[in-house]
Amino acid sequence: MFKCLPCLLVLFGMTGCDVVDHTGPTEHDFRVVERDSSETLRVHLKMGAGNLRIGSGTEKLLRADFDYNVPAWKPEVQYNSGVLRISQPEGSGKHFGNSKYEWDLRLNREVALDLDVNFGAGEARLDLGSLSLRRVDVHMGVGTIQMDLRGNPKRSYDVNINGGVGEATVRVPSDVGVYAVAQGGIGDISAHGLRQDGSKYYNDAYQKSPVTIKLDIHGGIGSIKLISD
Numbered sequence: 001m002f003k004c005l006p007c008l009l010v011l012f013g014m015t016g017c018d019v020v021d022h023t024g025p026t027e028h029d030f031r032v033v034e035r036d037s038s039e040t041l042r043v044h045l046k047m048g049a050g051n052l053r054i055g056s057g058t059e060k061l062l063r064a065d066f067d068y069n070v071p072a073w074k075p076e077v078q079y080n081s082g083v084l085r086i087s088q089p090e091g092s093g094k095h096f097g098n099s100k101y102e103w104d105l106r107l108n109r110e111v112a113l114d115l116d117v118n119f120g121a122g123e124a125r126l127d128l129g130s131l132s133l134r135r136v137d138v139h140m141g142v143g144t145i146q147m148d149l150r151g152n153p154k155r156s157y158d159v160n161i162n163g164g165v166g167e168a169t170v171r172v173p174s175d176v177g178v179y180a181v182a183q184g185g186i187g188d189i190s191a192h193g194l195r196q197d198g199s200k201y202y203n204d205a206y207q208k209s210p211v212t213i214k215l216d217i218h219g220g221i222g223s224i225k226l227i228s229d
Helices: 002-015
Strands: 027-033 040-055 062-068 076-080 083-087 101-107 112-127 133-148 157-163 165-172 177-183 188-192 195-197 200-202 212-219 223-228
Touching: 027 076, 062 076, 157 165, 165 177, 165 212, 177 223
Parallel strands: 040 083, 040 101, 040 112, 112 133, 133 157, 133 165, 157 212, 165 223, 177 212, 188 223
Antiparallel strands: 027 062, 062 101, 076 083, 177 200, 195 200
8 A cells, every 4th residue: 555655645635635643542343234134235335545355254244343543434334224334434534654444344145245345545355256246336546456256156247347546456267257348548457367359358158157247347447457267
């Protein structure tokens, strides 16, 4: 994150965010959302700056650990009838240096999932391959995103990545059909294990497997790596 410091300054200046210049002891917040009768789960995440991790490994709808050392940044968690919202409080400012802001989210792998991630700056690791995905939307600003979609999905689903300034690495399974389109101001693009046709990329399983993962990647992403293995 620190190598992107000039970009962070530009981003925060453009958005008019205040810079918080005081930190305190690290606080930990643990939250659980019990599983109910909802057959689908819509998750909306909004993090201004920090480290984000999403994975599976809970029988609950959500098991979350939050660590932060600016009290005003305590995440807001709201759940109502299949809709889960987690956000950094509005107007809490942005800070870099000695600040700590980490989210570790575990989601239920059996409930059908629509995931919407708004991630401003920092590092995100999205281990999504074992989740029951229907759709994934990621809006990234400054920083890096590691997305792992390797798994055995039961249905086809779409992934949209909209970039600002940063780097994205997306790992996809080789035995599931993958079709990706990357366009619109993207810098360096590398694809391993996929065939290329202009701005389109696909693997050997495309149009052969009953399930297809479709990726639409666009925006001003500095670099994108697509890896099929």
